[in-house]
Amino acid sequence: MEKFTLHAGLVAPLDRENVDTDAIIPKQFLKSIHRTGFGPNLFDAWRYLDPGEPGQDPAARKPNPDFVLNQPRYQGATILIARKNFGCGSSREHAPWALQQYGFRAIIAPSYADIFFNNCFKNGLLPIVLPDFHLDHLFQEVAAHSGYRLAIDLPAQTVTTPSGQVMRFDVEPFRKECLVNGWDDIGLTLRREDAIRAYEERRRAAEPWIFS
Amino acid sequence: MTALTLYEKLWNSHLVHEERDGTALIYIDRHLVHEVTSPQAFEGLALAGRKPWRIGSVVATADHNVPTKGLDKGIADDVSRLQVETLDRNVERFAVPVYFPMRDARQGIVHVIGPEQGATLPGMTVVCGDSHTSTHGAFAALAFGIGTSEVEHVLATQCLLAKKAKTLRIRVEGALPAGVGAKDVVLAVIGRIGTAGGTGHSIEFAGSAIRALSMEGRMTVCNMAIEAGARSGLVAVDEKTIAYLQGRPFSPRGEMFDRAAAYWRTLVSDEGARFDREVTLDAAALKPQVTWGTSPEMVVSIEDRVPDPAAEKDPVRREAMERALEYMGLQPRMPMTDVAIDKVFIGSCTNSRIEDLRAAAAVVKGRRVAGSVKLAMVVPGSGLVKRQAEQEGLDRIFLASGFEWREPGCSMCLGMNDDRLSPGERCASTSNRNFEGRQGAGGRTHLVSPTMAAAAALAGRFVDVRRLG
Numbered sequence: 289m290e291k292f293t294l295h296a297g298l299v300a301p302l303d304r305e306n307v308d309t310d311a312i313i314p315k316q317f318l319k320s321i322h323r324t325g326f327g328p329n330l331f332d333a334w335r336y337l338d339p340g341e342p343g344q345d346p347a348a349r350k351p352n353p354d355f356v357l358n359q360p361r362y363q364g365a366t367i368l369i370a371r372k373n374f375g376c377g378s379s380r381e382h383a384p385w386a387l388q389q390y391g392f393r394a395i396i397a398p399s400y401a402d403i404f405f406n407n408c409f410k411n412g413l414l415p416i417v418l419p420d421f422h423l424d425h426l427f428q429e430v431a432a433h434s435g436y437r438l439a440i441d442l443p444a445q446t447v448t449t450p451s452g453q454v455m456r457f458d459v460e461p462f463r464k465e466c467l468v469n470g471w472d473d474i475g476l477t478l479r480r481e482d483a484i485r486a487y488e489e490r491r492r493a494a495e496p497w498i499f500s
Numbered sequence: 501m502t503a504l505t506l507y508e509k510l511w512n513s514h515l516v517h518e519e520r521d522g523t524a525l526i527y528i529d530r531h532l533v534h535e536v537t538s539p540q541a542f543e544g545l546a547l548a549g550r551k552p553w554r555i556g557s558v559v560a561t562a563d564h565n566v567p568t569k570g571l572d573k574g575i576a577d578d579v580s581r582l583q584v585e586t587l588d589r590n591v592e593r594f595a596v597p598v599y600f601p602m603r604d605a606r607q608g609i610v611h612v613i614g615p616e617q618g619a620t621l622p623g624m625t626v627v628c629g630d631s632h633t634s635t636h637g638a639f640a641a642l643a644f645g646i647g648t649s650e651v652e653h654v655l656a657t658q659c660l661l662a663k664k665a666k667t668l669r670i671r672v673e674g675a676l677p678a679g680v681g682a683k684d685v686v687l688a689v690i691g692r693i694g695t696a697g698g699t700g701h702s703i704e705f706a707g708s709a710i711r712a713l714s715m716e717g718r719m720t721v722c723n724m725a726i727e728a729g730a731r732s733g734l735v736a737v738d739e740k741t742i743a744y745l746q747g748r749p750f751s752p753r754g755e756m757f758d759r760a761a762a763y764w765r766t767l768v769s770d771e772g773a774r775f776d777r778e779v780t781l782d783a784a785a786l787k788p789q790v791t792w793g794t795s796p797e798m799v800v801s802i803e804d805r806v807p808d809p810a811a812e813k814d815p816v817r818r819e820a821m822e823r824a825l826e827y828m829g830l831q832p833r834m835p836m837t838d839v840a841i842d843k844v845f846i847g848s849c850t851n852s853r854i855e856d857l858r859a860a861a862a863v864v865k866g867r868r869v870a871g872s873v874k875l876a877m878v879v880p881g882s883g884l885v886k887r888q889a890e891q892e893g894l895d896r897i898f899l900a901s902g903f904e905w906r907e908p909g910c911s912m913c914l915g916m917n918d919d920r921l922s923p924g925e926r927c928a929s930t931s932n933r934n935f936e937g938r939q940g941a942g943g944r945t946h947l948v949s950p951t952m953a954a955a956a957a958l959a960g961r962f963v964d965v966r967r968l969g
C-alpha cells in the first residue's frame with residue numbers, strides 16, 4: 289500500500305451531502321475484473337453530458353462544464369472537500385479506487401459512511417473528519433481563492449491553511465500507523481497465525497456445526 | 501454478571517486479538533462471494549502467493565450480472581459475461597466447495613440464498629463484499645458488508661480488522677395496521693433517524709412489532725439497516741428463527757441441531773443491557789411509505805405530499821431537496837397519489853422472498869396492470885423462491901395481471917444486466933436504493949413495499965394499498 293505522511297495539494301469542493309458510491313462510480317464500471325482504470329469514470333454521470341459505458345475513450349467524451357471538477361481552476365486537485373455522510377451506499381471499493389486513480393490523496397468531510405471510510409484506509413486514501421464549522425470555512429475559502437491549497441500532516445494529525453490556521457483531526461492510532469508505514473493488513477494479520485488457530489480450536493469445540 | 505447486548509455477545513465470541521487502541525481481529529465464520537466484488541480479491545491472493553485460509557467458509561453465487569430472461573442464450577454483454585466467467589474460474593482454481601452458478605436451481609441473490617440454504621446461522625459472523633449483508637442479521641448473526649481488500653483479507657486469514665461499533669436499539673412497539681409491513685417499518689425508521697443516523701452503530705431491531713414479523717420480514721428490515729448508515733442490523737433469536745432453520749441444507753441435523761438451538765436461544769440482549777442509543781416507534785401509527793427523493797431518508801407516507809424545500813431552514817439540506825425534486829421531476833406539495841409511474845419492479849434482496857411475492861400476488865389477483873404502465877416485472881430472489889411461487893400458482897396470477905415473470909437475480913435493483921430504466925422513467929420499486937441513476941442513468945426510483953408496488957402497477961400511479969378494497 290502507498291504510504292501517507294505529508295501531503296500538500298490543490299483543493300476541490302463538492303458541496304453536497306450524502307454523496308453515494310453509485311454517484312462516485314456508477315455500476316456499469318463495476319464490471320471490470322481489474323483494480324485500475326477507474327479514474328476517468330469518477331463521478332461519471334455528473335462529470336459528462338454523454339452516457340458513460342465501459343471501454344470509451346475519455347478524450348472523446350463530452351464533459352459537463354457545470355460540474356465543479358471540470359472547472360479549470362480545480363484541475364490537478366488532490367484534496368476533495370465534501371459534506372456529511374460521504375460515500376454512503378454500496379460497499380464497492382471501486383469508489384476509493386476511482387477517487388485515488390483520478391488523483392485524490394485525501395478527502396475532508398464532517399462524516400463518512402462506515403464501509404467507505406474503511407475502504408479508503410486500505411488504499412492509502414486518507415479520509416479526514418473535520419467538524420462542520422471548519423468545512424463551512426474551507427468551502428468559503430476555496431470559493432474565494434483560486435489555487436487554494438492545504439497541507440496535511442498525518443503524523444501530526446493536522447490540516448494547515450495557506451494563512452497558517454491549523455486544524456487538528458482525529459485518526460485511530462492503528463490505522464494511522466498502517467498508513468504512515470504503508471503496511472499490508474494481510475501480512476500483519478498473518479503474524480497472528482497462532483492466535484487464529486488457537487481460536488479456531490476453541491470454537492470448533494463449542495460450535496462444531498460452524499466448521500462442518 | 502454484567503448484562504450484555506446481543507451485539508456484545510457476538511463481538512466477544514469472535515474476538516481473536518485486540519490492539520491497544522481497540523482495533524480488533526475478529527474471526528469470520530461465513531464468507532459469501534459474488535462476481536462483482538471478488539475478482540480483484542482472488543487476483544490479489546494469487547499474486548501474493550497466498551492460499552485461502554478456510555475455503556469451506558465460502559458460499560458463492562452469480563447474481564448481479566445475470567440476465568433474467570433468455571438464460572439459454574447466456575450473457576450477451578461481453579464485460580458482464582467475463583465477470584461471471586471469472587467467478588467460475590476462481591471457484592475452480594481455489595476449490596470453493598459451494599457454488600450456485602447461473603442456471604443452477606439454487607442460484608439467486610446472495611442475501612436470499614444464504615438464509616434459504618441455512619448457510620447463515622445464529623451466532624455466526626457473516627461477511628460479503630456487499631453492503632446489504634446486513635440482511636443476515638435477522639438471524640442474530642453479526643453480518644456486514646466489506647470492501648474488496650477485506651474480501652481478500654478474509655480469504656487469506658479468515659479474520660478481519662474491526663473496531664467495536666456502538667449499539668442502537670430501535671424498538672417498534674404495538675401492532676402494525678393492515679396494509680403496513682416490514683418495508684414500511686424500515687423506511688419509516690430511516691425517515692426518522694436519517695441515512696447517517698446509524699453510522700458507527702450496530703442496530704438491534706426489537707419490540708413486539710418486530711417479534712411479530714416473519715423471518716422474511718425481519719430480513720427486509722435488517723437489509724435496509726445499511727440505508728440508515730449502520731453496517732449491521734440484528735434481531736434476537738426466538739422460536740421463529742429456530743423453526744426457519746430446521747431442515748435447511750446447511751443447518752446442523754439431529755442432535756447437533758438441538759445442541760445448536762440451545763446455544764442460539766442465548767443470543768438475545770440481556771434484560772437491563774445498556775445500549776448507546778435507543779429509539780422507539782409506535783407501530784400502530786405507521787402508514788404505507790413512499791420515497792420522493794434520491795436518498796432513502798427522503799420518504800413520506802402515501803397520505804402525504806411532496807415536501808417543499810422552501811420550508812427547510814438548513815441551506816445545504818434545502819439545496820439537496822431542490823436537486824432531488826429536479827432530478828425526480830416532481831413539484832413541491834403535490835400529493836404522492838398524483839405521481840404516475842412508468843415501470844414496476846418487484847424484486848431485490850429487500851423484497852423478493854416468497855412472502856413478498858405472496859403479498860403482491862394477493863393484491864393483483866384478478867386485476868389488470870394499468871395500460872399506461874410500460875413494464876411491470878417480478879424477479880424472484882432465487883431459483884427456489886421461483887419454484888415455490890410457481891407451485892403456489894403465483895406466477896400465473898402475475899402473468900394474468902400483465903406482469904412479467906423473470907429468472908432470479910439482482911436485476912433492476914441496480915441494472916448491471918439488461919433490466920434498467922431509461923432516462924426520465926419513473927419506477928415503483930421494492931428495492932433499497934433510490935440514488936440518482938441507480939436503476940439506470942436518469943431513472944427515477946420510488947421505494948415502496950411489495951403490496952404498494954403491486955397497487956401502483958394496477959393504478960398507474962401511487963395509491964394507498966389500504967384503500968384498494
Ligand code: SF4
Binds near residue numbers: 609849
Ligand atoms: S438485489 Fe440489489 S441491493 Fe441486493 S445484492 Fe443485488 S444489487 Fe445489491
